[in-house]
Amino acid sequence: MPPTTAAxxxxxxxxPAASAMDDAPAREAVARMRARSPKADPQxxxxxxxxxRIPRHIAIIMDxxxxxxxxxxxxxxxxxxxxxxxxxxxLEECGKLGVEVLTLYSFSIENWKRPADEVQGLMDLYTxxxxxxxxxxxxxxxxxxxxxxxxxxxxxxxxxxDRITRATAGNTGATLCLAVNYGSRAEIxxxxxxxxxxxxxxxxxxxxITPETISGRLYTAxxxxxxxxxxxxxxxxVSNYLLWQISYAELxxxxxxxxxFTVADLxxxxxxxxxxxxxxxxxxxxxxxxx
Numbered sequence: 001m002p003p004t005t006a007a008x009x010x011x012x013x014x015x016p017a018a019s020a021m022d023d024a025p026a027r028e029a030v031a032r033m034r035a036r037s038p039k040a041d042p043q044x045x046x047x048x049x050x051x052x053r054i055p056r057h058i059a060i061i062m063d064x065x066x067x068x069x070x071x072x073x074x075x076x077x078x079x080x081x082x083x084x085x086x087x088x089x090x091l092e093e094c095g096k097l098g099v100e101v102l103t104l105y106s107f108s109i110e111n112w113k114r115p116a117d118e119v120q121g122l123m124d125l126y127t128x129x130x131x132x133x134x135x136x137x138x139x140x141x142x143x144x145x146x147x148x149x150x151x152x153x154x155x156x157x158x159x160x161x162d163r164i165t166r167a168t169a170g171n172t173g174a175t176l177c178l179a180v181n182y183g184s185r186a187e188i189x190x191x192x193x194x195x196x197x198x199x200x201x202x203x204x205x206x207x208x209i210t211p212e213t214i215s216g217r218l219y220t221a222x223x224x225x226x227x228x229x230x231x232x233x234x235x236x237x238v239s240n241y242l243l244w245q246i247s248y249a250e251l252x253x254x255x256x257x258x259x260x261f262t263v264a265d266l267x268x269x270x271x272x273x274x275x276x277x278x279x280x281x282x283x284x285x286x287x288x289x290x291x
Contacts, residue, residue: 026051029042030043032098033100034098036173037173040098041098045267049270053274055226055228056227057103058101058227058269059102060102060232061239063233063235065079068082080121084125084129093263095140103147103178105179106126106179107180107182108183109181109183123157138168142174143173145165157180161180185243188214192214215244220242225246226246229252230252230253250272
């Protein structure tokens with residue numbers, strides 16, 4: 001009996017298989033992606049995932065920088081710097097996949113409890129990253145949005161954030177959201193305060209308040225809710241992150257530490273997401289594209 005050989009693994013340059021991918025939903029999904037990001041080619045990057053099953057919005061809890069550095073005998077700041085390199089790689093790949101929004105948990109309200117030198121290092125890294133990425137954000141037509149409270153952030157951070165926000169405001173491709181000085185309970189509290197002020201001013205009636213009223217006053221107003229939440233470093237919790245917005249998100253937890261997180265790990269998370277049946281409280285999907 002002749003030996004069997006495994007089918008060759010398609011490289012990123014191989015054309016997608018002319019099968020279920022070549023259907024109307026696939027063409028519509030790719031056209032929609034390329035309208036935002038002309039270089040998007042999900043069928044070449046992930047030929048085994050139907051384009052309509054690529055998540056529009058991916059949120060990531062980037063965990064494990066400190067552990068990664070400690071394992072190598074370096075200070076935590078070394079891990080944070082290497083984590084920033086991972087951000088660049090993931091953002092680039094999301095653009096190629098046609099992901100519309102990438103939201104990264106960068107610095108929580110609770111992180112102010114960390115040692116002062118680590119906090120200062122994170123603030124410096126944040127401004128350095130934004131300054132270093134501006135040219136690419138403009139070249140790739142990516143809009144930058146910061147999520148979180150402005151109060152408490154150093155003036156130099158606010159100045160950089162405002163400058164990058166203004167510079168990219170007209171970009172119409174993907175959106176990069178960095179959650180800095182962010183906490184979901186604080187976000188929801190701020191939204192409720194905004195609603196209360198409108199009710200007190202007589203511009204909003206209590207009986208007219210809906211979930212959409214709250215959503216429209218969150219830091220993420222105008223953005224689609226996350227479809228996929230990825231957490232690195234194996235922690236099984238959401239850490240006060242986008243609690244309102246991830247109500248129906250699919251969760252993917254990987255033991256990989258953030259600086260070690262690769263494009264292959266991102267692909268694995270998307271494959272996991274694409275294999276699931278999203279019910280939104282109803283019955284299972286019966287004939288979803290690519291199912």
